[in-house]
Amino acid sequence: MNPGLARLQPYPFERLERLLAGVEPAAGRAPIALSIGEPKHAPPALLVEALTAALGALGTYPATAGLPEFRRACAGWLERRYGLGGTVDPERMVLPVNGTREALFSFAQAVVDPRERPIVAMPNPCYQIYEGAALLAGAAPLHLPPDPAEWLALPGEVWRRCALLYVCSPDNPTGRVLPPGLLGRILSLAREHGVVVAADECYSDLYLDEANPPPGFLGASRALGHPDFEGVVVFHSLSKRSSAPGLRSGFVAGDPRLIERYRLYRTYHGCAVPVHVQRASIAAWDDDAHAAANRALYRAKFDAVVPVLAPLLALNDPAGGFYLWPEVGEDDERFTRELYRRENVRVVPGSYLGRDAGSGNPGAGRVRISLVAPLAECVEAAHRIRHYLETRRDD
Ligand SMILES: Cc1ncc(COP(=O)(O)O)c(C=O)c1O
Numbered sequence: 001m002n003p004g005l006a007r008l009q010p011y012p013f014e015r016l017e018r019l020l021a022g023v024e025p026a027a028g029r030a031p032i033a034l035s036i037g038e039p040k041h042a043p044p045a046l047l048v049e050a051l052t053a054a055l056g057a058l059g060t061y062p063a064t065a066g067l068p069e070f071r072r073a074c075a076g077w078l079e080r081r082y083g084l085g086g087t088v089d090p091e092r093m094v095l096p097v098n099g100t101r102e103a104l105f106s107f108a109q110a111v112v113d114p115r116e117r118p119i120v121a122m123p124n125p126c127y128q129i130y131e132g133a134a135l136l137a138g139a140a141p142l143h144l145p146p147d148p149a150e151w152l153a154l155p156g157e158v159w160r161r162c163a164l165l166y167v168c169s170p171d172n173p174t175g176r177v178l179p180p181g182l183l184g185r186i187l188s189l190a191r192e193h194g195v196v197v198a199a200d201e202c203y204s205d206l207y208l209d210e211a212n213p214p215p216g217f218l219g220a221s222r223a224l225g226h227p228d229f230e231g232v233v234v235f236h237s238l239s240k241r242s243s244a245p246g247l248r249s250g251f252v253a254g255d256p257r258l259i260e261r262y263r264l265y266r267t268y269h270g271c272a273v274p275v276h277v278q279r280a281s282i283a284a285w286d287d288d289a290h291a292a293a294n295r296a297l298y299r300a301k302f303d304a305v306v307p308v309l310a311p312l313l314a315l316n317d318p319a320g321g322f323y324l325w326p327e328v329g330e331d332d333e334r335f336t337r338e339l340y341r342r343e344n345v346r347v348v349p350g351s352y353l354g355r356d357a358g359s360g361n362p363g364a365g366r367v368r369i370s371l372v373a374p375l376a377e378c379v380e381a382a383h384r385i386r387h388y389l390e391t392r393r394d395d
Helices: 012-020 047-052 055-057 068-080 101-112 130-138 150-152 154-159 180-193 217-223 254-271 275-285 289-309 332-343 375-391
Strands: 094-096 119-122 140-143 162-168 195-202 232-237 250-254 367-370
Touching: 012 332, 012 367, 047 068, 047 150, 047 195, 047 275, 055 275, 068 094, 068 217, 068 232, 068 250, 094 101, 101 162, 101 232, 101 250, 101 254, 119 130, 130 140, 130 162, 150 180, 154 162, 154 180, 154 250, 162 180, 180 217, 217 232, 217 250, 232 254, 250 254, 275 375, 289 375, 332 367, 332 375
Parallel strands: 119 140, 119 162, 162 195, 195 232
Antiparallel strands: 094 250, 232 250
Protein backbone atom coordinates (compact mmCIF):
# COMPACT_ATOMS: atom_id res chain seq x y z
CA MET A 1 0.00 0.00 0.00
CA ASN A 2 1.01 3.62 -0.45
CA PRO A 3 2.70 4.39 2.93
CA GLY A 4 1.28 7.93 2.80
CA LEU A 5 -2.21 6.53 3.43
CA ALA A 6 -1.31 5.57 6.99
CA ARG A 7 -0.08 9.12 7.63
CA LEU A 8 -3.29 10.89 6.51
CA GLN A 9 -4.98 12.78 9.33
CA PRO A 10 -8.71 12.25 9.91
CA TYR A 11 -10.68 14.95 8.12
CA PRO A 12 -11.81 17.86 10.40
CA PHE A 13 -15.49 16.99 9.93
CA GLU A 14 -14.91 13.38 10.97
CA ARG A 15 -13.22 14.65 14.11
CA LEU A 16 -16.12 17.04 14.71
CA GLU A 17 -18.62 14.18 14.41
CA ARG A 18 -16.61 12.21 16.97
CA LEU A 19 -16.39 15.19 19.30
CA LEU A 20 -20.15 15.73 19.23
CA ALA A 21 -21.18 12.05 19.26
CA GLY A 22 -23.41 11.34 22.23
CA VAL A 23 -23.84 15.03 23.12
CA GLU A 24 -27.54 15.89 23.42
CA PRO A 25 -28.26 19.44 22.17
CA ALA A 26 -30.66 21.59 24.19
CA ALA A 27 -34.32 20.96 23.40
CA GLY A 28 -36.29 23.70 21.69
CA ARG A 29 -33.44 25.13 19.67
CA ALA A 30 -33.40 24.32 15.93
CA PRO A 31 -30.00 23.12 14.72
CA ILE A 32 -27.77 25.66 12.95
CA ALA A 33 -24.67 24.42 11.11
CA LEU A 34 -21.89 26.96 10.68
CA SER A 35 -19.32 24.20 10.40
CA ILE A 36 -19.00 23.12 6.77
CA GLY A 37 -17.94 25.76 4.22
CA GLU A 38 -20.70 24.79 1.80
CA PRO A 39 -22.37 27.82 0.20
CA LYS A 40 -26.15 27.81 0.60
CA HIS A 41 -27.10 30.73 -1.64
CA ALA A 42 -28.95 29.85 -4.83
CA PRO A 43 -26.70 29.49 -7.88
CA PRO A 44 -27.52 32.03 -10.64
CA ALA A 45 -30.36 31.09 -12.99
CA LEU A 46 -28.11 31.61 -16.01
CA LEU A 47 -25.90 28.75 -14.80
CA VAL A 48 -28.82 26.39 -14.23
CA GLU A 49 -30.33 27.27 -17.61
CA ALA A 50 -27.06 26.71 -19.46
CA LEU A 51 -26.57 23.39 -17.66
CA THR A 52 -30.03 22.16 -18.59
CA ALA A 53 -29.70 23.34 -22.18
CA ALA A 54 -26.40 21.42 -22.54
CA LEU A 55 -27.62 18.03 -21.36
CA GLY A 56 -27.59 16.81 -24.97
CA ALA A 57 -23.80 16.58 -24.53
CA LEU A 58 -24.17 13.50 -22.31
CA GLY A 59 -23.35 11.36 -25.33
CA THR A 60 -19.87 12.92 -25.73
CA TYR A 61 -16.58 12.07 -24.00
CA PRO A 62 -15.06 15.37 -22.89
CA ALA A 63 -11.45 16.26 -23.76
CA THR A 64 -9.00 16.82 -20.90
CA ALA A 65 -8.03 20.22 -22.34
CA GLY A 66 -11.68 21.29 -22.32
CA LEU A 67 -13.67 23.25 -24.88
CA PRO A 68 -11.87 26.21 -26.49
CA GLU A 69 -14.89 28.35 -25.45
CA PHE A 70 -14.44 27.25 -21.84
CA ARG A 71 -10.76 28.18 -21.81
CA ARG A 72 -11.58 31.52 -23.43
CA ALA A 73 -14.27 32.28 -20.84
CA CYS A 74 -11.82 31.56 -17.99
CA ALA A 75 -9.07 33.64 -19.59
CA GLY A 76 -11.59 36.45 -20.16
CA TRP A 77 -12.63 36.39 -16.50
CA LEU A 78 -8.98 36.41 -15.35
CA GLU A 79 -8.33 39.42 -17.57
CA ARG A 80 -11.38 41.32 -16.27
CA ARG A 81 -10.79 40.36 -12.65
CA TYR A 82 -7.03 40.99 -12.47
CA GLY A 83 -6.27 43.31 -15.41
CA LEU A 84 -3.58 41.07 -16.89
CA GLY A 85 -3.08 43.02 -20.10
CA GLY A 86 -4.02 40.21 -22.47
CA THR A 87 -1.22 37.92 -21.24
CA VAL A 88 -3.40 34.84 -20.55
CA ASP A 89 -3.27 32.56 -23.60
CA PRO A 90 -6.38 30.36 -23.33
CA GLU A 91 -4.82 27.71 -25.58
CA ARG A 92 -1.71 27.08 -23.48
CA MET A 93 -2.42 28.48 -20.04
CA VAL A 94 -5.87 27.23 -18.92
CA LEU A 95 -7.26 23.77 -18.02
CA PRO A 96 -10.73 22.84 -16.68
CA VAL A 97 -10.91 20.87 -13.41
CA ASN A 98 -13.71 19.22 -11.43
CA GLY A 99 -13.56 21.79 -8.62
CA THR A 100 -10.32 22.92 -7.04
CA ARG A 101 -10.16 20.17 -4.42
CA GLU A 102 -9.28 17.39 -6.84
CA ALA A 103 -6.96 19.71 -8.74
CA LEU A 104 -5.07 20.90 -5.65
CA PHE A 105 -4.61 17.24 -4.76
CA SER A 106 -3.63 15.85 -8.17
CA PHE A 107 -1.35 18.76 -9.04
CA ALA A 108 1.12 17.49 -6.41
CA GLN A 109 1.12 14.07 -8.09
CA ALA A 110 2.17 15.69 -11.35
CA VAL A 111 4.73 18.15 -9.95
CA VAL A 112 6.50 16.47 -7.02
CA ASP A 113 9.55 14.22 -7.38
CA PRO A 114 10.29 13.46 -3.71
CA ARG A 115 13.70 11.97 -4.57
CA GLU A 116 14.87 15.40 -5.65
CA ARG A 117 12.77 17.65 -3.44
CA PRO A 118 11.11 15.87 -0.52
CA ILE A 119 9.16 18.81 0.96
CA VAL A 120 5.76 20.34 0.12
CA ALA A 121 5.13 23.59 2.05
CA MET A 122 1.74 24.97 3.10
CA PRO A 123 0.18 27.60 5.37
CA ASN A 124 -0.74 26.77 8.95
CA PRO A 125 -3.68 26.51 9.55
CA CYS A 126 -4.71 25.37 6.09
CA TYR A 127 -7.15 23.45 3.90
CA GLN A 128 -6.27 19.87 4.77
CA ILE A 129 -6.17 18.67 1.15
CA TYR A 130 -2.69 20.25 0.74
CA GLU A 131 -1.35 18.00 3.49
CA GLY A 132 -2.88 14.82 2.02
CA ALA A 133 -1.61 15.81 -1.44
CA ALA A 134 1.92 16.10 -0.06
CA LEU A 135 1.79 12.77 1.77
CA LEU A 136 0.34 10.77 -1.10
CA ALA A 137 2.92 12.27 -3.46
CA GLY A 138 5.59 10.80 -1.16
CA ALA A 139 6.69 14.16 0.24
CA ALA A 140 6.82 15.54 3.78
CA PRO A 141 4.35 18.35 4.52
CA LEU A 142 6.01 21.45 5.93
CA HIS A 143 3.57 23.56 7.95
CA LEU A 144 4.85 27.12 7.60
CA PRO A 145 4.74 29.84 10.29
CA PRO A 146 1.24 31.34 10.70
CA ASP A 147 2.49 34.77 9.56
CA PRO A 148 3.35 34.49 5.82
CA ALA A 149 5.87 37.34 6.17
CA GLU A 150 7.98 34.89 8.21
CA TRP A 151 8.16 32.43 5.32
CA LEU A 152 10.67 34.78 3.70
CA ALA A 153 13.09 34.29 6.60
CA LEU A 154 13.26 30.49 6.37
CA PRO A 155 16.72 29.17 5.41
CA GLY A 156 17.38 28.80 1.67
CA GLU A 157 18.22 25.14 2.31
CA VAL A 158 14.58 24.49 3.24
CA TRP A 159 13.32 26.09 0.02
CA ARG A 160 15.89 24.22 -2.09
CA ARG A 161 14.42 20.96 -0.77
CA CYS A 162 10.85 22.10 -1.41
CA ALA A 163 9.05 21.04 -4.61
CA LEU A 164 5.75 22.85 -4.17
CA LEU A 165 4.35 25.70 -2.08
CA TYR A 166 0.59 25.95 -1.50
CA VAL A 167 -0.69 29.45 -0.76
CA CYS A 168 -4.29 30.49 -0.11
CA SER A 169 -5.59 34.05 -0.49
CA PRO A 170 -8.28 34.89 0.52
CA ASP A 171 -7.45 32.28 3.10
CA ASN A 172 -9.52 29.53 4.66
CA PRO A 173 -9.92 29.71 7.65
CA THR A 174 -8.38 33.09 8.57
CA GLY A 175 -10.02 35.31 5.92
CA ARG A 176 -6.59 36.87 5.38
CA VAL A 177 -5.82 38.46 2.01
CA LEU A 178 -2.14 38.71 1.10
CA PRO A 179 -1.15 42.22 -0.10
CA PRO A 180 0.45 42.56 -3.57
CA GLY A 181 3.92 43.28 -2.18
CA LEU A 182 3.95 40.06 -0.16
CA LEU A 183 2.62 38.03 -3.10
CA GLY A 184 5.54 39.34 -5.12
CA ARG A 185 8.11 38.57 -2.42
CA ILE A 186 6.77 35.02 -1.98
CA LEU A 187 6.87 34.50 -5.74
CA SER A 188 10.43 35.84 -6.03
CA LEU A 189 11.57 33.57 -3.21
CA ALA A 190 9.93 30.56 -4.85
CA ARG A 191 11.43 31.41 -8.22
CA GLU A 192 14.91 31.91 -6.74
CA HIS A 193 14.81 28.38 -5.30
CA GLY A 194 12.90 26.61 -8.08
CA VAL A 195 9.76 26.01 -6.01
CA VAL A 196 6.45 25.72 -7.90
CA VAL A 197 3.67 27.90 -6.43
CA ALA A 198 0.11 26.47 -6.31
CA ALA A 199 -2.06 29.49 -5.49
CA ASP A 200 -5.48 28.48 -4.18
CA GLU A 201 -7.63 31.49 -5.08
CA CYS A 202 -11.03 29.79 -4.85
CA TYR A 203 -12.39 32.62 -2.61
CA SER A 204 -11.09 35.34 -4.95
CA ASP A 205 -14.55 36.75 -5.73
CA LEU A 206 -15.74 36.89 -2.10
CA TYR A 207 -14.34 39.99 -0.43
CA LEU A 208 -15.61 42.64 1.93
CA ASP A 209 -14.38 45.88 0.40
CA GLU A 210 -16.06 46.19 -2.99
CA ALA A 211 -13.45 48.74 -4.06
CA ASN A 212 -10.52 46.42 -3.24
CA PRO A 213 -10.69 42.99 -4.86
CA PRO A 214 -7.92 40.72 -3.54
CA PRO A 215 -4.85 40.63 -5.76
CA GLY A 216 -3.75 37.31 -7.26
CA PHE A 217 -0.56 35.50 -8.11
CA LEU A 218 -0.83 35.91 -11.90
CA GLY A 219 -0.92 39.68 -11.41
CA ALA A 220 2.04 39.42 -9.04
CA SER A 221 3.99 37.44 -11.63
CA ARG A 222 3.25 40.00 -14.31
CA ALA A 223 4.25 42.83 -11.96
CA LEU A 224 7.60 41.09 -11.43
CA GLY A 225 8.17 41.08 -15.18
CA HIS A 226 7.07 37.49 -15.83
CA PRO A 227 3.95 37.65 -18.04
CA ASP A 228 4.60 33.99 -18.90
CA PHE A 229 3.75 33.13 -15.24
CA GLU A 230 6.82 30.94 -14.89
CA GLY A 231 6.56 28.61 -11.89
CA VAL A 232 3.04 29.60 -10.80
CA VAL A 233 -0.40 28.06 -11.27
CA VAL A 234 -3.63 29.53 -9.83
CA PHE A 235 -6.74 27.52 -8.87
CA HIS A 236 -10.22 29.01 -9.31
CA SER A 237 -13.67 27.62 -8.63
CA LEU A 238 -17.37 28.25 -9.17
CA SER A 239 -18.21 26.61 -5.83
CA LYS A 240 -17.91 29.82 -3.80
CA ARG A 241 -18.12 32.52 -6.50
CA SER A 242 -21.34 31.15 -7.98
CA SER A 243 -22.63 29.14 -4.98
CA ALA A 244 -22.42 25.94 -7.05
CA PRO A 245 -20.39 23.44 -4.99
CA GLY A 246 -22.34 20.56 -6.52
CA LEU A 247 -21.42 21.51 -10.08
CA ARG A 248 -17.77 20.55 -9.40
CA SER A 249 -16.30 23.13 -11.69
CA GLY A 250 -13.10 25.12 -11.61
CA PHE A 251 -9.99 25.79 -13.65
CA VAL A 252 -6.26 26.08 -13.25
CA ALA A 253 -4.22 28.68 -15.11
CA GLY A 254 -0.62 29.78 -15.34
CA ASP A 255 2.80 28.59 -16.50
CA PRO A 256 2.21 26.87 -19.87
CA ARG A 257 4.98 24.31 -19.23
CA LEU A 258 3.34 23.22 -15.98
CA ILE A 259 -0.13 23.28 -17.55
CA GLU A 260 1.07 21.04 -20.40
CA ARG A 261 2.59 18.45 -18.02
CA TYR A 262 -0.47 18.59 -15.80
CA ARG A 263 -2.76 18.11 -18.82
CA LEU A 264 -0.79 14.97 -19.70
CA TYR A 265 -1.18 13.72 -16.12
CA ARG A 266 -4.92 14.38 -16.17
CA THR A 267 -5.36 12.53 -19.46
CA TYR A 268 -4.28 9.32 -17.72
CA HIS A 269 -6.00 10.18 -14.45
CA GLY A 270 -9.24 10.38 -16.46
CA CYS A 271 -10.75 13.45 -14.84
CA ALA A 272 -11.89 15.50 -17.84
CA VAL A 273 -14.74 17.91 -17.03
CA PRO A 274 -18.10 16.90 -18.61
CA VAL A 275 -19.19 19.08 -21.54
CA HIS A 276 -22.51 20.14 -19.94
CA VAL A 277 -20.62 21.27 -16.83
CA GLN A 278 -18.26 23.30 -19.01
CA ARG A 279 -21.19 24.90 -20.86
CA ALA A 280 -22.82 25.92 -17.57
CA SER A 281 -19.45 27.19 -16.36
CA ILE A 282 -18.94 29.37 -19.43
CA ALA A 283 -22.21 31.17 -18.60
CA ALA A 284 -21.05 31.69 -15.01
CA TRP A 285 -17.50 32.90 -15.80
CA ASP A 286 -18.90 35.28 -18.43
CA ASP A 287 -21.13 36.99 -15.86
CA ASP A 288 -19.84 39.16 -13.02
CA ALA A 289 -23.17 40.59 -11.82
CA HIS A 290 -24.24 37.44 -9.96
CA ALA A 291 -20.85 37.25 -8.21
CA ALA A 292 -21.27 40.85 -7.02
CA ALA A 293 -24.78 40.05 -5.76
CA ASN A 294 -23.40 36.98 -3.95
CA ARG A 295 -20.70 39.11 -2.31
CA ALA A 296 -23.35 41.54 -1.11
CA LEU A 297 -25.20 38.67 0.62
CA TYR A 298 -22.07 37.66 2.55
CA ARG A 299 -21.28 41.27 3.38
CA ALA A 300 -24.78 41.68 4.86
CA LYS A 301 -24.08 38.66 7.09
CA PHE A 302 -20.75 40.02 8.32
CA ASP A 303 -22.43 43.40 8.94
CA ALA A 304 -25.19 41.78 11.00
CA VAL A 305 -23.14 39.18 12.90
CA VAL A 306 -19.96 41.05 13.81
CA PRO A 307 -21.66 43.72 16.02
CA VAL A 308 -23.41 40.95 17.99
CA LEU A 309 -20.19 39.07 18.70
CA ALA A 310 -17.53 41.78 18.79
CA PRO A 311 -18.24 42.96 22.37
CA LEU A 312 -17.56 39.44 23.69
CA LEU A 313 -15.21 37.72 21.26
CA ALA A 314 -11.73 38.56 20.01
CA LEU A 315 -12.73 38.56 16.32
CA ASN A 316 -10.26 38.52 13.47
CA ASP A 317 -10.76 41.04 10.70
CA PRO A 318 -11.40 38.95 7.58
CA ALA A 319 -10.92 40.69 4.23
CA GLY A 320 -12.27 37.83 2.11
CA GLY A 321 -14.09 34.49 2.18
CA PHE A 322 -17.04 33.76 4.48
CA TYR A 323 -15.39 32.69 7.73
CA LEU A 324 -14.93 34.20 11.15
CA TRP A 325 -11.91 32.88 13.05
CA PRO A 326 -12.25 34.23 16.60
CA GLU A 327 -10.31 33.46 19.75
CA VAL A 328 -12.85 31.99 22.15
CA GLY A 329 -11.11 32.31 25.50
CA GLU A 330 -11.24 28.60 26.30
CA ASP A 331 -10.20 25.26 24.84
CA ASP A 332 -11.64 25.19 21.30
CA GLU A 333 -12.94 21.61 21.53
CA ARG A 334 -14.69 22.40 24.79
CA PHE A 335 -16.20 25.58 23.32
CA THR A 336 -17.44 23.66 20.27
CA ARG A 337 -18.96 20.86 22.32
CA GLU A 338 -20.61 23.17 24.86
CA LEU A 339 -21.95 25.52 22.20
CA TYR A 340 -23.53 22.54 20.50
CA ARG A 341 -24.90 21.13 23.76
CA ARG A 342 -26.37 24.39 25.06
CA GLU A 343 -27.25 26.26 21.86
CA ASN A 344 -27.40 23.62 19.07
CA VAL A 345 -24.93 25.57 16.90
CA ARG A 346 -22.09 23.75 15.13
CA VAL A 347 -18.70 25.32 14.48
CA VAL A 348 -15.27 23.74 13.86
CA PRO A 349 -12.54 23.68 16.53
CA GLY A 350 -9.60 25.71 15.21
CA SER A 351 -7.06 23.11 16.33
CA TYR A 352 -8.51 20.67 13.78
CA LEU A 353 -7.43 23.02 10.99
CA GLY A 354 -3.92 23.77 12.27
CA ARG A 355 -0.89 21.66 13.16
CA ASP A 356 1.63 21.93 15.96
CA ALA A 357 4.78 22.51 13.95
CA GLY A 358 6.96 23.14 17.02
CA SER A 359 5.55 26.32 18.51
CA GLY A 360 2.00 25.22 19.26
CA ASN A 361 -1.09 24.76 17.10
CA PRO A 362 -2.08 28.21 15.72
CA GLY A 363 -5.73 27.12 15.65
CA ALA A 364 -5.83 26.24 19.36
CA GLY A 365 -8.26 28.45 21.26
CA ARG A 366 -10.01 29.54 18.06
CA VAL A 367 -13.02 28.23 16.14
CA ARG A 368 -14.07 28.57 12.52
CA ILE A 369 -17.54 29.99 11.98
CA SER A 370 -18.81 29.66 8.38
CA LEU A 371 -21.41 32.27 7.49
CA VAL A 372 -23.06 30.00 4.95
CA ALA A 373 -26.55 29.68 6.42
CA PRO A 374 -29.23 32.24 5.45
CA LEU A 375 -28.88 35.70 7.02
CA ALA A 376 -31.59 35.20 9.65
CA GLU A 377 -30.03 31.91 10.76
CA CYS A 378 -26.56 33.47 10.97
CA VAL A 379 -27.96 36.27 13.14
CA GLU A 380 -29.84 33.79 15.32
CA ALA A 381 -26.63 31.76 15.68
CA ALA A 382 -24.68 34.89 16.62
CA HIS A 383 -27.17 35.63 19.41
CA ARG A 384 -26.94 32.05 20.64
CA ILE A 385 -23.11 32.21 20.63
CA ARG A 386 -23.37 35.45 22.55
CA HIS A 387 -25.76 33.88 25.01
CA TYR A 388 -23.36 31.00 25.51
CA LEU A 389 -20.48 33.44 26.11
CA GLU A 390 -22.51 35.44 28.61
CA THR A 391 -23.58 32.41 30.57
CA ARG A 392 -20.61 30.03 30.29
CA ARG A 393 -19.01 28.93 33.49
CA ASP A 394 -15.67 27.33 34.21
CA ASP A 395 -17.19 24.07 35.43
C1 LIG B 1 -9.28 26.75 0.68
C2 LIG B 1 -10.12 25.87 -0.16
N1 LIG B 1 -9.63 25.41 -1.31
C3 LIG B 1 -10.34 24.61 -2.11
C4 LIG B 1 -11.62 24.21 -1.76
C5 LIG B 1 -12.34 23.26 -2.67
O1 LIG B 1 -13.39 23.82 -3.32
P1 LIG B 1 -14.00 23.19 -4.66
O2 LIG B 1 -13.37 21.84 -4.84
O3 LIG B 1 -15.44 23.09 -4.43
O4 LIG B 1 -13.59 24.12 -5.76
C6 LIG B 1 -12.19 24.65 -0.57
C7 LIG B 1 -13.55 24.22 -0.18
O5 LIG B 1 -14.03 24.40 0.88
C8 LIG B 1 -11.41 25.51 0.25
O6 LIG B 1 -11.91 25.98 1.41
